[in-house]
Structures are given as structure tokens and as C-alpha cells.
Amino acid sequence: MKTISRTAAALAAAAVLFVAAGPVAAQEPDPPVETSTPFSTPNTDDCPHATSPPPAIDLSEVPKPGETAPTPLPVPADAVGGEQLGYCGVVVPDGAPALPEDISATGWVLSDLDSGDVIAAKDPHGRYRPASTIKILLALVALDELDLNTTVVATAEDANAEGSAVGIGKGGVYSNFQLMQGLVMASGNDAAHALSAQMGGDDATVAKMNAKARSLGALDTRTATPSGLDGPGMSSSAYDLALFFRAAMENPTFARLISTETVQFPGFPKDPNIPDDIDRPGFTLSNDNQLLYNYDGAVGGKTGYTDDARQTFVGGADKNGRRLAVTIMKGDVLPIRPWEQAARLLDYGFALPPGTSVGTLVPPESVREVTSTRTAAPTLASPPDTPSAAGERETSLEEGGDTAIRIGIAVVGGLVVIGLLLWARQLNRRR
Incomplete structure (x- = not known):
């Protein structure tokens, strides 16, 4: 099998990334930075504190000599209160x-x-x-x-x-x-x-x-x-x-x-x-x-x-x-x-x-x-469009399937691009 040129490989890689990620233009741009805003509400969507508080900034929680810090309390499988x-x-x-x-x-x-x-x-x-x-x-x-x-x-x-x-x-x-x-x-x-x-x-x-x-x-x-x-x-x-x-x-x-x-x-x-x-x-x-x-x-x-x-x-x-x-x-x-x-x-x-x-x-x-x-995740993640955590887990599985399909399409698309490049190169040689 003949080696593909660096340019062709770069084009193929770009094609794979494009197919896998989808059109970038469809994504919303990052919002402008508001320098006048004096605060921001911390984002907790990814459950950073599901088991323990944020790390201490001082020595107040250092155990006494001979003692050890207690382990975090268990998180109930069913959230208390609904x-x-x-x-x-x-x-x-x-x-x-x-x-x-x-x-x-x-x-x-x-x-x-x-x-x-x-x-x-x-x-x-x-x-x-x-x-x-x-x-x-x-x-x-x-x-x-x-x-x-x-x-x-x-x-x-x-x-x-x-x-x-x-x-x-x-x-x-x-x-x-x-x-x-x-x-x-x-x-x-x-x-x-x-x-x-x-x-x-x-x-x-x-x-x-x-x-x-x-x-x-x-x-x-x-x-x-x-x-x-x-x-x-x-x-x-x-x-x-x-x-x-x-x-x-x-x-x-x-x-x-x-x-x-x-x-x-x-x-x-x-x-x-x-x-x-x-x-x-x-x-x-x-x-x-x-x-x-x-x-x-x-x-x-x-x-x-x-x-x-x-x-x-x-x-x-x-x-x-x-x-x-x-x-x-x-x-x-x-x-x-x-x-x-x-x-x-x-x-x-x-x-x-x-x-x-x-x-x-x-x-x-x-x-x-x-x-x-x-x-902590995904069952403690922020609520999806449907209010059911079970629905969220099902959505996650579906998204996993979609990801697999996208990867498959990307691989096929990459091979097609490579094949076209090789075919074009062969035509140039014949001419």
C-alpha cells in the first residue's frame, strides 16, 4: 500500500473531525465577558459537592493527633424529598x-x-x-x-x-x-x-x-x-x-x-x-x-x-x-x-x-x-427536558448510541476521502 502525502493525511483527518463533530457553525458562540458583573452564581450542574463540601481553606478540619477524618456520609439512592x-x-x-x-x-x-x-x-x-x-x-x-x-x-x-x-x-x-x-x-x-x-x-x-x-x-x-x-x-x-x-x-x-x-x-x-x-x-x-x-x-x-x-x-x-x-x-x-x-x-x-x-x-x-x-453522576445531574432521572439515564444511553453511530460515519467518511484522494492522484499520473 502506498504512503499518503502529509497534505492528504491532514485533509482526511479534517474530514473525520468534521463528520464526527458536526457543523461548527451550528454551535452558539461564547457569551461576551461582562467585566461589570461583580459576581457569578457557581455552577453546580455537575454535582461537585454531592458527597462532600468544597475543600477547606484553613486548618479547621485537620483531625486531632491520633484521630482520622471521617469518611463522607453515604448518598441515598433515592433523593430525600423526591x-x-x-x-x-x-x-x-x-x-x-x-x-x-x-x-x-x-x-x-x-x-x-x-x-x-x-x-x-x-x-x-x-x-x-x-x-x-x-x-x-x-x-x-x-x-x-x-x-x-x-x-x-x-x-x-x-x-x-x-x-x-x-x-x-x-x-x-x-x-x-x-x-x-x-x-x-x-x-x-x-x-x-x-x-x-x-x-x-x-x-x-x-x-x-x-x-x-x-x-x-x-x-x-x-x-x-x-x-x-x-x-x-x-x-x-x-x-x-x-x-x-x-x-x-x-x-x-x-x-x-x-x-x-x-x-x-x-x-x-x-x-x-x-x-x-x-x-x-x-x-x-x-x-x-x-x-x-x-x-x-x-x-x-x-x-x-x-x-x-x-x-x-x-x-x-x-x-x-x-x-x-x-x-x-x-x-x-x-x-x-x-x-x-x-x-x-x-x-x-x-x-x-x-x-x-x-x-x-x-x-x-x-x-x-x-x-x-x-x-454523583449522572443521577444527580441537572434535570433534563423530562423530569425523570430514569429518563436521563435512558437519554445518556441513547446519546452513547448516537456517538457510536457518529464515530462509524466518521471512519467511513475518512476512508471515502482517502480513497478519493488516491483515485485523483492516480488519474493525474495517467494524464
């Missing part, structure tokens, strides 16, 4: 209007607190760090276990707890109800420490929080610290936070706590071991959730932030007897703050008719243990 909630991209009802443009959160869930309907979502089961929004879960455990009228004397360990603080001082006397106010209204890690100390300490409290999460059907959640500080294995999801908030809002005490704007909080005595120390007077404690002050019908919520978790937020509102909630994970303050993003999504939800749903917040009695798991 098949559509197994998708990782944006999930909206059929015929729904476009979502607000200012939502930069990586994952979020918009839900109905009363019916349990999930109205819309983005990466609802994607796993992220909850930061202080996990204090809702701590509040659920504490409300079940502690007498709110009991008073405790704060320790130095309580006062020196790492992170945000309500302002507890060593020797201060606080009721558990006041500690709950500091926990929910001001996200006090010092209050979280004082509460968890009464429940057996941090490790015991974390175990109780994880058990409570499982009982509510929150299978994406593993708490590492009572307060929400990052730690090895810490994860949750926007869906799980919606479960926690709905369960908490069924408790009248919690509902009263998060809707309180201001309250008087106790001071604490001077430390006799510190020269010239003075008594600290009581002060006015203000709720740190701006949605409560700025959104009509707001019922309150919970804020959160760590370097690894970024901005997290939970909030809800009641309009004409209809209560909706928004949970946001791995957000940012661009282009607007998380509570403002939540407000946009609440407006979106209230504009849709009751009963609009892409899934449901499961009731605790329907929760089952994880007996089988699935891989």
Missing part, C-alpha cells in the same frame, strides 16, 4: 417565571413551612458547611432536654469560647432561656458552650445533634461542633437546614426566640483575680438577623459565617397566613447580602400559587435508613 431534588442544578416548577438575578448562593431551598412543599431549589442536597445555622439543630436538642427556667453560673470556658459571642462572663448567672436568647438572637458560641456543658459536653452534644438530624431525615448532615465552627466531617445541605427550621418553627418557644428583636441580657461580676476589674452591667441584646427588621411579615431566622462555609442563612416570612422559608449555603455578600437574597426568593415564592412544588420536606415518620447509595 426525585427532582436529586438534581444538582436549579430546580423550578414547570411554567414558573425566571428566578431573581441577584442570587449568588451556591445552594438554596425555598419551601413552605406548613405544607412542606419545596417550591424551588438549587443543589438542594449538595453538601456544604452550615456555620452557625447549625445552632437551629442545637436549639432543637436543648429545647427537648433542658429546663429553660434552670439557672447556671458561667465558667471561664463558657466566656472564652472561640468565635462569636453574646457576652457571657465568668461568674454571670443566666437562665437557660437567656442562654437560648444569646444562642439564637446573637449567635453566641459562648451560649452554645454553656448549653452543651449541661448536656454532657461538646462530644455528647454533637452526638445528640447528629441523632436528631437523622430522626428528621437530614441525611446530608454531620455536626462536628455544637456552635457551627468548622471541624472534621462537618457537612449539611440547604434541604437539611429547611428540615431543621421547619421542625424548630413547630416549637412556640423557638418561634418566639427568633422573632424577638431586642431583649435585656444580664451582666456579670468583676473577676477578683484581675486587679482593677469592674462589674459588667446588663445590656440590650439585639437580633442580628436583618431580614427581621427589613422584610414585611418576617418571622426571623438564623445567620452564619466561617471562612470555609462562607455566608449561610435561614429565614422565613408569613404573608396572609402562608409561611415560607429560605435556606442559603455557601453564599456571598455580592451582589447583595444573604438576607436580601433570601428576601428575593421569598418574593418569588409568594408570587407562585400555594401547592407549587418540586419536592417535599419529608415528615420524620417517613424517614428510612440508607440501605443503598448512588454515585
Whole structure:
């Protein structure tokens, strides 16, 4: 067989590529780069966080000496809350209007607190760090276990707890109800420490929080610290936070706590071991959730932030007897703050008719243990034209068949081109 020239080989290769890829002109050009846009919403269509949160940027999740990092929680074969909630991209009802443009959160869930309907979502089961929004879960455990009228004397360990603080001082006397106010209204890690100390300490409290999460059907959640500080294995999801908030809002005490704007909080005595120390007077404690002050019908919520978790937020509102909630994970303050993003999504939800749903917040009695798991793709990919994940898998198989056909056509086309080139060369020689 004679060797084909380099030019002929290049032409043949180009023909093969053309046949296999199809006409390039039919593809849409890349959109222009908008240099004025100050943010971009992360694309989660390929399920980058199906099993674990994004990599940590600090040493907060490095295990203690002698310990190992826990393995990721299993991903249920059937998405909790319905098949559509197994998708990782944006999930909206059929015929729904476009979502607000200012939502930069990586994952979020918009839900109905009363019916349990999930109205819309983005990466609802994607796993992220909850930061202080996990204090809702701590509040659920504490409300079940502690007498709110009991008073405790704060320790130095309580006062020196790492992170945000309500302002507890060593020797201060606080009721558990006041500690709950500091926990929910001001996200006090010092209050979280004082509460968890009464429940057996941090490790015991974390175990109780994880058990409570499982009982509510929150299978994406593993708490590492009572307060929400990052730690090895810490994860949750926007869906799980919606479960926690709905369960908490069924408790009248919690509902009263998060809707309180201001309250008087106790001071604490001077430390006799510190020269010239003075008594600290009581002060006015203000709720740190701006949605409560700025959104009509707001019922309150919970804020959160760590370097690894970024901005997290939970909030809800009641309009004409209809209560909706928004949970946001791995957000940012661009282009607007998380509570403002939540407000946009609440407006979106209230504009849709009751009963609009892409899934449901499961009731605790329907929760089952994880007996089988699935891989991150393709069953967790963004929803195709048909809402069925089974349909997506079938489409993938069909596309595989089409690819095989295209490859076959390409090979045949390449051989035809080569044959024509050789035939033309032979004719030239005869002439």
C-alpha cells in the first residue's frame, strides 16, 4: 500500500473531525465577558459537592493527633424529598417565571413551612458547611432536654469560647432561656458552650445533634461542633437546614426566640483575680438577623459565617397566613447580602400559587435508613427536558448510541476521502 502525502493525511483527518463533530457553525458562540458583573452564581450542574463540601481553606478540619477524618456520609439512592431534588442544578416548577438575578448562593431551598412543599431549589442536597445555622439543630436538642427556667453560673470556658459571642462572663448567672436568647438572637458560641456543658459536653452534644438530624431525615448532615465552627466531617445541605427550621418553627418557644428583636441580657461580676476589674452591667441584646427588621411579615431566622462555609442563612416570612422559608449555603455578600437574597426568593415564592412544588420536606415518620447509595453522576445531574432521572439515564444511553453511530460515519467518511484522494492522484499520473 502506498504512503499518503502529509497534505492528504491532514485533509482526511479534517474530514473525520468534521463528520464526527458536526457543523461548527451550528454551535452558539461564547457569551461576551461582562467585566461589570461583580459576581457569578457557581455552577453546580455537575454535582461537585454531592458527597462532600468544597475543600477547606484553613486548618479547621485537620483531625486531632491520633484521630482520622471521617469518611463522607453515604448518598441515598433515592433523593430525600423526591426525585427532582436529586438534581444538582436549579430546580423550578414547570411554567414558573425566571428566578431573581441577584442570587449568588451556591445552594438554596425555598419551601413552605406548613405544607412542606419545596417550591424551588438549587443543589438542594449538595453538601456544604452550615456555620452557625447549625445552632437551629442545637436549639432543637436543648429545647427537648433542658429546663429553660434552670439557672447556671458561667465558667471561664463558657466566656472564652472561640468565635462569636453574646457576652457571657465568668461568674454571670443566666437562665437557660437567656442562654437560648444569646444562642439564637446573637449567635453566641459562648451560649452554645454553656448549653452543651449541661448536656454532657461538646462530644455528647454533637452526638445528640447528629441523632436528631437523622430522626428528621437530614441525611446530608454531620455536626462536628455544637456552635457551627468548622471541624472534621462537618457537612449539611440547604434541604437539611429547611428540615431543621421547619421542625424548630413547630416549637412556640423557638418561634418566639427568633422573632424577638431586642431583649435585656444580664451582666456579670468583676473577676477578683484581675486587679482593677469592674462589674459588667446588663445590656440590650439585639437580633442580628436583618431580614427581621427589613422584610414585611418576617418571622426571623438564623445567620452564619466561617471562612470555609462562607455566608449561610435561614429565614422565613408569613404573608396572609402562608409561611415560607429560605435556606442559603455557601453564599456571598455580592451582589447583595444573604438576607436580601433570601428576601428575593421569598418574593418569588409568594408570587407562585400555594401547592407549587418540586419536592417535599419529608415528615420524620417517613424517614428510612440508607440501605443503598448512588454515585454523583449522572443521577444527580441537572434535570433534563423530562423530569425523570430514569429518563436521563435512558437519554445518556441513547446519546452513547448516537456517538457510536457518529464515530462509524466518521471512519467511513475518512476512508471515502482517502480513497478519493488516491483515485485523483492516480488519474493525474495517467494524464
